[in-house]
Amino acid sequence: MLELLAPAGSMEALRAAVQNGANAVYLGCGMFNARQSAKNFTPQTLVEAVKYCHVRGVAVHLTLNTLVSDREMTELTTLIRQAAEADVDAFIVQDLGVIQLCRQVAPKVPLHGSTQLTVHSLPGVLFCAALGMSRVVLSRELSAEEIKYICANSPIEIEVFGHGALCMCYSGQCYLSAAIGGRSGNRGRCAQPCRQSYGYNHWENKYPLSLKDNCLVDYVKDLEAMGVASLKLEGRMKRPEYVATVTAVYRRAIDEGVVTDTMMDALYMAFNREGFTDDYYLGQTGPQMFGIRKDDKDHPKWLQAARQSYENAENPLVDIVFRAVVSSKGSSLTVTDPDGRVCKVAGPMPEVARNVPLEPAALAQRLSKTGGTPYRCVEVRTQVEPGLTMSAAAINAMRRDALNQLSALRARREKPTLGKPARIPDHLGHAGMPGLSVQVTSADQITPKLLKLETVMLYVPLHVLLADSQLCLDLLSRGKVAAVLPRIAHDKELVKLKADLQKLQSLGLKDVLVGNVGLLMVARELGLRIHGDFGLNIYNSGSVYFLSKLNLASVTLSFEMTMPQIRDLSKTVPCEILIYGRMPLMVTENCLFRGRSGECSCKTGPALKLTDKTGADFPVIKDGDSCRSVLLNGKKLSWLDRQEDLTKIGVWATRLYFTTESSKEVDRVLSDYVHPSPFDPGACTRGLYLRGVE
Numbered sequence: 304m305l306e307l308l309a310p311a312g313s314m315e316a317l318r319a320a321v322q323n324g325a326n327a328v329y330l331g332c333g334m335f336n337a338r339q340s341a342k343n344f345t346p347q348t349l350v351e352a353v354k355y356c357h358v359r360g361v362a363v364h365l366t367l368n369t370l371v372s373d374r375e376m377t378e379l380t381t382l383i384r385q386a387a388e389a390d391v392d393a394f395i396v397q398d399l400g401v402i403q404l405c406r407q408v409a410p411k412v413p414l415h416g417s418t419q420l421t422v423h424s425l426p427g428v429l430f431c432a433a434l435g436m437s438r439v440v441l442s443r444e445l446s447a448e449e450i451k452y453i454c455a456n457s458p459i460e461i462e463v464f465g466h467g468a469l470c471m472c473y474s475g476q477c478y479l480s481a482a483i484g485g486r487s488g489n490r491g492r493c494a495q496p497c498r499q500s501y502g503y504n505h506w507e508n509k510y511p512l513s514l515k516d517n518c519l520v521d522y523v524k525d526l527e528a529m530g531v532a533s534l535k536l537e538g539r540m541k542r543p544e545y546v547a548t549v550t551a552v553y554r555r556a557i558d559e560g561v562v563t564d565t566m567m568d569a570l571y572m573a574f575n576r577e578g579f580t581d582d583y584y585l586g587q588t589g590p591q592m593f594g595i596r597k598d599d600k601d602h603p604k605w606l607q608a609a610r611q612s613y614e615n616a617e618n619p620l621v622d623i624v625f626r627a628v629v630s631s632k633g634s635s636l637t638v639t640d641p642d643g644r645v646c647k648v649a650g651p652m653p654e655v656a657r658n659v660p661l662e663p664a665a666l667a668q669r670l671s672k673t674g675g676t677p678y679r680c681v682e683v684r685t686q687v688e689p690g691l692t693m694s695a696a697a698i699n700a701m702r703r704d705a706l707n708q709l710s711a712l713r714a715r716r717e718k719p720t721l722g723k724p725a726r727i728p729d730h731l732g733h734a735g736m737p738g739l740s741v742q743v744t745s746a747d748q749i750t751p752k753l754l755k756l757e758t759v760m761l762y763v764p765l766h767v768l769l770a771d772s773q774l775c776l777d778l779l780s781r782g783k784v785a786a787v788l789p790r791i792a793h794d795k796e797l798v799k800l801k802a803d804l805q806k807l808q809s810l811g812l813k814d815v816l817v818g819n820v821g822l823l824m825v826a827r828e829l830g831l832r833i834h835g836d837f838g839l840n841i842y843n844s845g846s847v848y849f850l851s852k853l854n855l856a857s858v859t860l861s862f863e864m865t866m867p868q869i870r871d872l873s874k875t876v877p878c879e880i881l882i883y884g885r886m887p888l889m890v891t892e893n894c895l896f897r898g899r900s901g902e903c904s905c906k907t908g909p910a911l912k913l914t915d916k917t918g919a920d921f922p923v924i925k926d927g928d929s930c931r932s933v934l935l936n937g938k939k940l941s942w943l944d945r946q947e948d949l950t951k952i953g954v955w956a957t958r959l960y961f962t963t964e965s966s967k968e969v970d971r972v973l974s975d976y977v978h979p980s981p982f983d984p985g986a987c988t989r990g991l992y993l994r995g996v997e
Contacts, residue, residue, distance in 0.1 A: 305527040305534055305557055308364070308462065309550045312539035313342035315613075317352055319547035321620070322613035324554030327362035329395060331539065332386065335379055336366040336491055338539040346385040353389045354714040359620045359677045360641075362392040367405070368417035369491045370398050370842035370861065372868055380724055383408045387719035393438070396420075397475060397489075400845025402434055404724055411720045413437040415462065419475040419489065420820060421838070424794045425453050427821030432459045438532065440464070442473055443517060444892040445793070446586035451529045452794055460532035465523065466549055466570075467537020469514040469580070469592075471497045472889035472934075473791060476838060479888040481863050482936050483919075487996035489840055489863065497889075498595070501913040501921075503899045511898045511913060512889075515594040518570065518579030523556045541574065544609035548573040551612060572605040588893045590901060619679035623709070625670045625702075626684045629653050629661060629691055636670070636701040638709050646708040650701040653691040661692045669698045676706055727848045732874030732953025736946070739976065740879060740956040742787065742816075743969075744924065746771060748961045752970045754781070759956050760834065760857075762787045762816045766928035769803055775810060785814035788822050789927040790838045790890055796929075797825065804829055814856070823853070832856045837881065844873035851875040857955060862886060862940070865995040870952040877955035882942040883972060884960030885922060885935035886990065895923045895932040903930055910963070912937070922963050935962055941987040943972070944979040 309320035311330040320328050330352065331343040344352055353363050365386050371379055379401065386394070387409035394412055396402050397419035405414055416422055416431040416439035423442035431439040438460035441450065445463075454461050470477060477488045479496050486492035497512035517537075519526065526534060534557070536549050552566045570579070577594030612618075626637040634650035653661070667683035738759030743749055746767050753761075761778065765786045768775040778784045786807060792800055804815070808829065815831045817823055818838025826833045835841065835850055835858035842861045850858050857877040860869055869880060895913070896905040911923040913934065920937040942949065942957070949957055959976065961969055 305523065306362075306532060307550065307553055307557060308533045308535045310467075310536060310539040310541070310546060311352070312338060312541070313543065314344070314348060314352060316539075316541075316543040316546045317355070319543040319609070319613040320550050321356060321359055321361050322616055322618050323547045323550040324558075324618075325361060325550050327364060327392070327533070328356060329364040329366055329535070329539075331366045331491075333378075333382055334491070335369055335371060335375075335382060335401075338366070338491060346382065346389070349386065349391070350389045353391060353716075357390065358710045358713045360713075361620070364393040364395055364415060365391045366395045366417070367401055368395050368397040368419050370487075370489045370840055370863070371401055372864075373843050373871060373873075376400075376404065376724070376843065376845070380404065380408055384721055387412050387721060388716065390716040390719070395440070398840070398842060398846060399849050400843040400847075402436075403845050403849050406435055407722050407724050409719060410722060416440060417475075418442060418464065421473050421475040421790075422821060423449075423473070424792060424797065424821040425456050426797070426824035427819065428453055428457045428459065428461070430820045430824050432457070438462055440535065443469055444473060444583050447522070447525065447529075447584050448586060449793060449795070450526070450531065454530035461530070462533040462535055463519075463526060463531050464517060464537060465519040465526070465534040466553065467516055469517050469583075471512040471514055471891055471893070473892070475840060476790060476890050477888070478863065478886060479934065481991060481996045482886060482888050485991065485994055485996050487863050489842075489861075490996055492997040496915075499915060501915050504912055504914065506914045506916055506918065510593060510595050511895060513576065513595050514592050514893075515576045515578055515580040516574065517581070517583070519581055519584055520553060520556050520562050520566070520570065521581070522584060523553065524560050527557070543613070544606050545573045547609040547612045548605070569605070572602045573609075583892070588897075590898060592893065593898070617675050617677060619673065619677065621678050621713075622681045623673075623678045623706075624682045624684070625667075625680060625705075627666055627670060627686070627701075629666065629685075629687045629693060631688055631691065634693060634697075634701070636705045638705040640709060640713065644709065644712050646705055646712060648701055648704040648708065651693065651697050653688075653693050656690055656692040659692070660690050661687055663687045666693075666698065669695060670702050673702070673706070677710070678706060727844045727873050728875055730874045732872075732878060733955045734953070736950050737879075737954045738956045740958040742884075742958055742960045743767070744962050746774060747966050748964060748969045749774070749778070750966050750969050750973075752973050756973060758783060760785055760814070762834075762958075764927055765789070765800070765803060765807070768807055768812070772810075775807065779807075779811040783814075784812070785816045785834055786812055787816045787836075787927075788818070788826070789929060789931075790818040790836075791892075791926065791929070791931055792819070792822060801825060801829065804831065827853075834879075835859060835876075837862060837887075844875075847872065847878065848875045859958070860954075863991050863996045866948070866952055866992045868995075869954065869992075872953075874953050874955075878953070879956040879958055880949075880952075880954050880992075881940060881960050882946075882949065882957040883940060883976075884958075885937070885939050885962045887933050887962075888921065888936055889932075889934035890926050891932045891934070893932070894930045895934065897930075905930055905932065924962055936988070938986060938988040940990040941982060942989065942992070943975045944982050946979065
């Protein structure tokens with residue numbers, strides 16, 4: 304049966320979800336979750352939340368889906384232990400280092416791969432399975448056909464987002480909030496700049512980054528038939544009334560297979576952005592997917608009905624069976640739940656009936672009155688000796704005692720299996736001046752001056768190497784060249800991608816730059832030497848150490864780290880950082896070029912940039928050879944004038960990343976690398992290496 308997984312940003316929202324039919328809830332505790340602005344839970348209230356849910360047959364999934372620094376690992380270890388002791392049913396995780404820590408500290412708690420892992424292909428799912436995960440949450444951008452293919456071939460459970468807010472960027476790959484205001488989406492602090500107004504090449508009152516909310520209520524039976532294990536509702540930042548309404552609507556759609564106008568009206572009243580969209584599911588993108596929140600007025604009748612569904616209410620959730628015995632030797636009541644738990648209580652000695660004796664039907668009727676409890680009596684088996692009687696109060700007391708014992712048994716916490724974090728070997732990294740690596744976006748950026756410069760690695764997009772066989776041969780003969788793989792590659796694109804890589808391998812290609820966990824699997828299968836890119840979100844020593852065990856040749860550290868964090872990192876793999884270029888802030892399935900004109904012009908049209916209210920520009924380029932877009936920061940990151948500082952942090956290489964630069968600009972930057980010019984704060988930024996992120 305399809306699990307309905309509802310959000311719980313607070314205890315009230317948790318009750319709203321449970322009382323309206325959620326099979327499971329997901330929630331955050333403390334600072335290690337992707338919705339830190341929600342009320343969330345403390346370790347103490349987490350215990351109560353788990354008890355409340357488990358009594359009612361509802362699972363609790365704890366979100367640990369943020370990037371975690373080395374200094375935070377001790378605090379996180381404590382939380383993992385506390386959550387295991389509270390008997391949570393699963394951890395939802397993103398950070399590769401956190402995944403390893405969970406396995407070490409609480410090995411019996413199942414792991415679910417967060418959508419923040421950017422898993423959008425079967426190889427990505429297989430990677431998660433190899434890490435010991437029991438479930439993975441797919442990227443929201445997948446179509447029904449793609450979801451069906453993954454479900455048919457996955458060895459682990461698949462979870463799909465069914466309703467709620469859509470990020471413009473693939474989850475886990477958005478750095479826009481961090482770049483603008485230091486509030487990292489990967490650290491649970493997203494300020495939602497995608498919901499603000501922008502213009503094309505100048506500011507306009509338009510919203511090219513604000514998608515309508517997802518709504519798959521019409522397809523829940525199709526998803527169930529595909530083999531999707533869990534349907535997730537977004538909304539930990541939403542009010543409890545929203546959670547109650549959306550959960551109730553999807554509960555009915557799953558149970559009854561119907562979607563009525565009344566149900567849709569309820570969804571619209573709860574929240575919408577000029578309607579809803581199902582276009583990703585249908586395999587299409589375009590302007591019709593975009594919308595903003597216009598009507599902020601609450602509907603009083605809706606609010607009242609939503610609150611009544613969970614305030615001071617107890618909707619029966621757990622089916623139970625009673626067995627009652629009334630005899631001259633005494634009375635007893637046994638209750639059994641669907642999981643086979645059995646509780647038996649002894650009642651008072653029955654009396655000889657003076658008038659009307661107790662009939663089995665009357666006893667069954669009294670016992671079946673379980674209103675105000677989480678239980679629904681589906682059967683009463685009775686054994687009553689003739690001529691005896693018991694008061695209604697005595698029968699009610701027996702029923703109450705039996706159900707209280709059952710609740711205590713269902714809420715009982717098993718003693719968890721706990722371990723200690725494994726020690727990570729301490730490696731200070733490269734001593735002295737880091738080597739130079741260069742990444743280009745187009746062939747014309749590979750200038751003669753660049754080829755004369757000594758580099759430890761030249762990163763060239765896969766499609767650029769394929770487009771010019773002579774250039775490819777020249778570069779490969781030079782050595783130290785890696786093909787840059789796209790960060791996003793759906794299953795239907797992988798056949799061609801593998802064939803392209805094999806073609807380049809036949810020409811001598813040995814190295815690739817990989818920024819997605821799914822393509823790690825593809826590159827390993829082909830025997831290529833892997834360099835991890837920033838899209839892997841490497842933020843701590845545990846992640847670096849994990850990738851060392853996968854034999855990666857190098858890793859690019861997250862550009863959301865600070866220089867002291869980079870310095871103190873244990874570099875069990877050669878580490879690289881970006882020191883020049885326009886940082887890629889988003890990668891989007893929707894073509895931003897098409898968003899401007901309604902027609903895709905990303906291959907032939909003029910340069911494009913988005914401009915916000917402050918006048919800040921964000922250039923847009925294609926993502927490799929696809930129709931996906933990459934939103935770049937307007938200001939260029941530059942540490943060219945502070946290279947001496949970079950000798951103290953232990954990195955193997957520092958990378959120059961060319962995106963919108965012409966060949967002349969490339970040569971100018973290369974000259975600045977050798978003979979730095981003064982820093983220009985108007986055109987450049989130090990990025991997050993100094994100020995860090997929340």
